[in-house]
Amino acid sequence: MTKHIKNIKLLNEQSELINSSVTIDNGKIIAIGGKQPEGAEIIDGNGNLLAPGFVDLHVHLREPGFEHKETIATGSASAAKGGFTTICAMPNTKPVPDSVENLQLINGLIKESAVVRVLPYGSLTVAQSGDERTNLANLKAHGAVAFSDDGVGVQLAATMFEQMKDAAKLDMVVVAHCEDNSLIYDGVMHEGKRNKELGLPGIPSVCESVQIARDVLLAEAAGARYHVCHVSTKESVRAVRDAKAAGIRVTAEVCPHHLLLEEMDIPGDDANWKMNPPLRALEDKDSLHAALLDGTIDCISTDHAPHTVEEKCCGMVGAPFGIVGFETAFPLLYTQFVETGKWTLKQLIDWMTVKPAQIFNLPYGKIEVGASADLIIIDLNKEQTIHAEEFVSKGRNTPFNGWAAKGWPIMTIFEGNIVYKEEK
Ligand SMILES: NC(=O)N[C@@H](CC(=O)O)C(=O)O
Numbered sequence: 001m002t003k004h005i006k007n008i009k010l011l012n013e014q015s016e017l018i019n020s021s022v023t024i025d026n027g028k029i030i031a032i033g034g035k036q037p038e039g040a041e042i043i044d045g046n047g048n049l050l051a052p053g054f055v056d057l058h059v060h061l062r063e064p065g066f067e068h069k070e071t072i073a074t075g076s077a078s079a080a081k082g083g084f085t086t087i088c089a090m091p092n093t094k095p096v097p098d099s100v101e102n103l104q105l106i107n108g109l110i111k112e113s114a115v116v117r118v119l120p121y122g123s124l125t126v127a128q129s130g131d132e133r134t135n136l137a138n139l140k141a142h143g144a145v146a147f148s149d150d151g152v153g154v155q156l157a158a159t160m161f162e163q164m165k166d167a168a169k170l171d172m173v174v175v176a177h178c179e180d181n182s183l184i185y186d187g188v189m190h191e192g193k194r195n196k197e198l199g200l201p202g203i204p205s206v207c208e209s210v211q212i213a214r215d216v217l218l219a220e221a222a223g224a225r226y227h228v229c230h231v232s233t234k235e236s237v238r239a240v241r242d243a244k245a246a247g248i249r250v251t252a253e254v255c256p257h258h259l260l261l262e263e264m265d266i267p268g269d270d271a272n273w274k275m276n277p278p279l280r281a282l283e284d285k286d287s288l289h290a291a292l293l294d295g296t297i298d299c300i301s302t303d304h305a306p307h308t309v310e311e312k313c314c315g316m317v318g319a320p321f322g323i324v325g326f327e328t329a330f331p332l333l334y335t336q337f338v339e340t341g342k343w344t345l346k347q348l349i350d351w352m353t354v355k356p357a358q359i360f361n362l363p364y365g366k367i368e369v370g371a372s373a374d375l376i377i378i379d380l381n382k383e384q385t386i387h388a389e390e391f392v393s394k395g396r397n398t399p400f401n402g403w404a405a406k407g408w409p410i411m412t413i414f415e416g417n418i419v420y421k422e423e424k
C-alpha cells in the first residue's frame with residue numbers, strides 16, 4: 001500500500017524547515033515533494049517536522065535472561081515511542097551472544113517480537129568474562145552488527161589486541177566500554193566533590209580514560225576500527241581527539257545524561273542517578289559539549305539501561321548501574337540545547353541518525369529516495385512533563401522524572417508501517 005505523508009517539514013543542510021511531502025511504498029521512500037499518488041493512504045503531518053528514524057548504537061533490551069527488567073517487545077516499543085527505528089542491542093544478556101547458537105537464539109527472539117530494527121552485538125569474549133575470545137567471523141556471518149563486551153571493560157590488552165586484529169580483517173567495528181577494573185574501587189558515583197558530600201565511594205575519571213588511551217594505541221597497531229562507548233570525562237575526550245589527529249580509526253559516542261547533568265545535580269543517595277560511567281564534573285560535561293561540536297565525539301547514544309524499581313529503590317550502594325533513555329532523549333536534548341540556541345536542530349538530528357549509522361556503515365538515518373521508510377513525525381511545539389510511570393519501557397529508572405520538555409515524536413514509521421502514534 002502506498003502512503004503519502006503530506007504537509008510536513010523537512011530539514012535542509014542549513015537547518016531550515018522546508019515544506020514538503022514524502023511518498024512511501026513497499027517499505028521504501030519512493031518520492032520526496034511529489035504529488036499525492038492516486039489511491040494512496042494519506043498521513044497528514046499537520047506541518048510538523050519529518051525526520052529520519054533515530055539510530056542508537058548502544059541499548060540494553062535485557063532479553064534473553066532478564067525479562068523482568070525489559071523484553072525485546074517492551075524495549076523496542078519504548079524505542080519506537082522515542083523515535084528510534086534502528087537500535088543496536090548490547091550483549092550483556094543471558095546467554096551472552098558469544099556463539100552462533102546464542103546469537104541465533106537472540107535473532108529468533110528479535111524476529112518474533114521487535115517492532116523496530118534491532119541489530120544485536122556479538123561479544124568479544126565468551127560470557128563477557130574477558131578470558132576466552134569469541135569467533136568474530138562466525139558472529140559476523142550470523143548477523144552481529146559489531147563486537148563489544150559492553151557492561152564491562154576488556155581487561156587484558158592482549159585479548160583486546162587479538163580481537164581487534166580479527167575485527168580488522170572482517171572490517172567490523174570493536175565497540176568498547178572502557179573501565180579498568182583495578183580503578184573502580186567499588187565506587188558508585190564520580191570520585192569528585194559530590195560523592196564526598198554524600199559519603200559515597202567514588203570512581204575516578206582515570207578508570208575510563210586509561211583504557212581508552214590503551215585501546216586507541218591497540219587499534220592503531222591492529223589497524224582496527226574502534227568505537228568508544230559513553231565517553232564521560234575530559235581526559236577521555238583528549239585521548240580520542242589526539243587519536244583522531246594521529247589518524248587512528250576511532251569514533252566515539254556520548255549519552256544524553258552526560259550532556260545534561262553533572263555530579264552536583266545529584267540530589268542525594270538515589271539510585272536513579274546511578275549509571276556507568278557516572279555523572280562527572282561540570283568541566284567534564286563542558287568538554288563533552290565541545291567535543292561534539294568539534295567532531296571529536298561523533299554521535300549520541302542513549303545507553304538505555306532498564307532496571308526494576310526494587311533494584312533501584314534503596315540507595316546507590318548495591319543498586320545496579322543504568323538509567324532508561326529512549327523516551328526522553330530527543331525532547332530533553334531539543335529543549336535544553338536547540339531551543340536555547342546552543343545547537344542547530346540539524347546538528348542534533350544528525351548526531352542521532354546519519355552520524356551513528358555511518359559508524360557501522362548502516363544504510364539508515366537519511367530521508368532519500370530508495371531508503372528504508374524509517375521516519376518520525378516530531379511536534380516541536382508539543383510540551384509535556386516526563387512521568388516515569390507512563391513509560392512504555394518496563395524501566396522507571398530515570399533522573400529526569402518531572403522535567404518538562406518540548407519536541408515529542410508523535411508518529412514513528414518503520415519500514416513503511418506505523419509502529420507508534422501519539423494518543424490524543
Ligand atoms: N550503563 C549502565 O550504567 N549500565 C549498563 C551497562 C553499560 O552500558 O555499561 C547496563 O547494562 O545496565
Ligand SMILES: [Zn+2]
Nearest residue numbers: 150151177229
Ligand atoms: Zn557500558
